Amino acid sequence: MTVERLGELLTEVFGHESFRPHQEAVCRAVVEGRDGLLVMPTGAGKSLCYQLPGLARGGTTLVVSPLIALMEDQVAKMQALGLAAERIHSGRDRGASRQVCLDYLAGRLDFLFIAPERLSVPGFPEMLARRTPALVAVDEAHCISHWGHDFRPDYRLLGARLPQLRPAPVLALTATATPRVQEDIAAQLGLVKPGRFIHGFRRTNLAVEAAEVPPSRRGALVAELLADPARRPAIVYTPTRKEATALASELKGEVRAVAYHAGMTARDRDDVQARFLAGRAEVIVATIAFGMGIDKPDVRTVIHTGLPGSVEGYYQEIGRAGRDGLPSRAILLHSWGDIRTHEFFLERDYPEAHVLGDVFRALKEAPVPTEGLAQLVPLEPDVFQKALEKLWVFGGAVITPEGDVSRGKDGWQRAYDEQREHRKTQLVLMRRFAEGPICRMLQLVRHFGDEEDDGAPCGLCDVCAPGDGLAADTRRTTPMEEAALRRALELLRPRDGQTTGQLHAEVVRQFPAVDRRAFEELLGGLVRAGLARLEDDAFEKEGRVIRFRRVFLTGAGSRPGAAVEARVAVPPPSTTKARKAKGAGPKRERLPKLPIPKPSAGRPSLPHGGARGKPGPEAPGALPALVDALRRWRLGEAKK
Numbered sequence: 001m002t003v004e005r006l007g008e009l010l011t012e013v014f015g016h017e018s019f020r021p022h023q024e025a026v027c028r029a030v031v032e033g034r035d036g037l038l039v040m041p042t043g044a045g046k047s048l049c050y051q052l053p054g055l056a057r058g059g060t061t062l063v064v065s066p067l068i069a070l071m072e073d074q075v076a077k078m079q080a081l082g083l084a085a086e087r088i089h090s091g092r093d094r095g096a097s098r099q100v101c102l103d104y105l106a107g108r109l110d111f112l113f114i115a116p117e118r119l120s121v122p123g124f125p126e127m128l129a130r131r132t133p134a135l136v137a138v139d140e141a142h143c144i145s146h147w148g149h150d151f152r153p154d155y156r157l158l159g160a161r162l163p164q165l166r167p168a169p170v171l172a173l174t175a176t177a178t179p180r181v182q183e184d185i186a187a188q189l190g191l192v193k194p195g196r197f198i199h200g201f202r203r204t205n206l207a208v209e210a211a212e213v214p215p216s217r218r219g220a221l222v223a224e225l226l227a228d229p230a231r232r233p234a235i236v237y238t239p240t241r242k243e244a245t246a247l248a249s250e251l252k253g254e255v256r257a258v259a260y261h262a263g264m265t266a267r268d269r270d271d272v273q274a275r276f277l278a279g280r281a282e283v284i285v286a287t288i289a290f291g292m293g294i295d296k297p298d299v300r301t302v303i304h305t306g307l308p309g310s311v312e313g314y315y316q317e318i319g320r321a322g323r324d325g326l327p328s329r330a331i332l333l334h335s336w337g338d339i340r341t342h343e344f345f346l347e348r349d350y351p352e353a354h355v356l357g358d359v360f361r362a363l364k365e366a367p368v369p370t371e372g373l374a375q376l377v378p379l380e381p382d383v384f385q386k387a388l389e390k391l392w393v394f395g396g397a398v399i400t401p402e403g404d405v406s407r408g409k410d411g412w413q414r415a416y417d418e419q420r421e422h423r424k425t426q427l428v429l430m431r432r433f434a435e436g437p438i439c440r441m442l443q444l445v446r447h448f449g450d451e452e453d454d455g456a457p458c459g460l461c462d463v464c465a466p467g468d469g470l471a472a473d474t475r476r477t478t479p480m481e482e483a484a485l486r487r488a489l490e491l492l493r494p495r496d497g498q499t500t501g502q503l504h505a506e507v508v509r510q511f512p513a514v515d516r517r518a519f520e521e522l523l524g525g526l527v528r529a530g531l532a533r534l535e536d537d538a539f540e541k542e543g544r545v546i547r548f549r550r551v552f553l554t555g556a557g558s559r560p561g562a563a564v565e566a567r568v569a570v571p572p573p574s575t576t577k578a579r580k581a582k583g584a585g586p587k588r589e590r591l592p593k594l595p596i597p598k599p600s601a602g603r604p605s606l607p608h609g610g611a612r613g614k615p616g617p618e619a620p621g622a623l624p625a626l627v628d629a630l631r632r633w634r635l636g637e638a639k640k
Helices: 003-012 023-031 048-057 068-080 094-105 116-120 124-129 153-165 179-189 215-226 241-251 266-278 311-318 338-349 353-362 370-376 381-393 412-435 440-447 479-492 500-510 516-528 624-639
Strands: 036-039 061-064 085-088 111-114 135-138 170-174 195-198 206-212 234-237 257-260 283-286 301-304 328-334 397-399 404-407 473-476 532-541 544-553 567-570
Touching: 003 023, 003 048, 023 036, 023 048, 023 195, 036 179, 048 061, 048 135, 048 170, 061 153, 068 085, 068 111, 085 094, 094 124, 111 116, 116 124, 116 153, 124 153, 135 153, 153 179, 153 381, 170 179, 206 412, 206 440, 215 234, 215 241, 215 301, 215 328, 241 257, 241 283, 257 266, 266 283, 301 311, 311 412, 311 440, 328 412, 338 381, 338 412, 353 370, 353 381, 353 412, 370 381, 370 404, 381 397, 412 440, 412 544, 479 500, 479 516, 479 544, 500 516, 500 544, 516 532, 516 567
Parallel strands: 036 170, 036 195, 061 111, 061 135, 085 111, 135 170, 206 328, 234 283, 234 301, 257 283, 301 328
Antiparallel strands: 397 404, 473 567, 532 544
């Protein structure tokens, strides 16, 4: 089959008259026998990039896929097209899997899907190698990388097994891989001079916004946002199973909502997923256990009720909105306290290195049953299993298919410590994304290294279009704040591109009441006013990456005397826009009136949040009376 027939197959088999952007180049490269790395967002048509060239090359395409639900969905779709597609995974009985193996060896299959853990079954890789496949496609390839957001140890088996399946070309596919993860995927899979196709991360129909909202307000805010039928179907991601169940119950009085999490039985999860896909449920409230490979094109809204653990995971999840190309929205509700939840998960999933050391020292050269080893180490069962898993991943332990374990190599700790630090960095980057006044879509595009993107602001997010946000709120700057911003513009005109820290150090000399965090928020006002732009930057020092931001003037900001009519973000206690769809909604929660002293003449005042669009009253730089009043009020509320 020549590459010239790709167009014919595209129409005859798949019913498409033309390729989507970037698909044809990938298909041509794979048909010619080249290895490839394809990084394209959810909904961009990655599956066709192995299905079409697999057919064109003839023989059987072997597809490694991590989720049974994803596998079943793909096989059903291909069988509906008249293709001979089968799958082998733990959910199928032994007789059915044996027949699939016979069909594979006889050359009766166009596509064979397997779960990665099958490669650890004795004799299975050797069976696959008896018939060289036409193509090996590794779906969700980021799962093979330590640096990916969804690392899966079973994927590490691929690197040792793929050489047996050569000379078949290997195509790695993923929707979420940073440049570092891309390099690791290529190395782990042993890709030979792979074609790299990193495209399409900009979503032109998706408006992204982030709002700082306390946890106690998020449930009511979600209900307000989803009261409008135009914002449904919707996916709501929660940090924990408990929150998913509670919020789904809370929403049921208003919309058809269901919960989904890993604590449910497989049958219940399948039922919930089927109801959502069929439209019998309008809102699914889920943990990150839901969504990989789910193809529901008309999701209008994706809401996160807590800070995600990584930008990669967040991008994959919001990518489930608007796959039909119609206007859609992604809303992130977050606060500083969300970090505590992630710190808990980090301690659970990545124990301290000394815990792994205890297990490592108990290992011997001779294999012993895992149960016997557990008795030698005084750790809780869950902690022991997690520590042993990490030792295996980083080479400190060797585990046989039968479950026996022996000592691995020394030197595992450095790589493990780097990985643990990387997980912390992922959270830092996610927090910077949520808090930073930089175009949301542009931040995502740059994060994934989409080199073909034009770098223009999206015009849709809460930074580019602050008046259109549903959850994010803004207010006008006070006169003192505007004066501080004019000073910042004056300092940038002779020396553009200063770091935010350098600029703050100069501004605070004249405006000592403006602390660093408040200054960062004020700079967001300059960005929203079109007078400045912020760019992330970093340098390495003593092995650590130090991240910071630079401030650059726009054409409007560089003109002397430019008017400063800026708006800054404020945490909204309620969302007036969201309530328009359902009437009055919950009443705005108000703090009690507190005595605010008059500004002193000798010192600039601090902003005290005013109403939307109006400058708030000013308070002096030193606020002892206000602080005392707030403390008394807080104590009274705590006693209640």
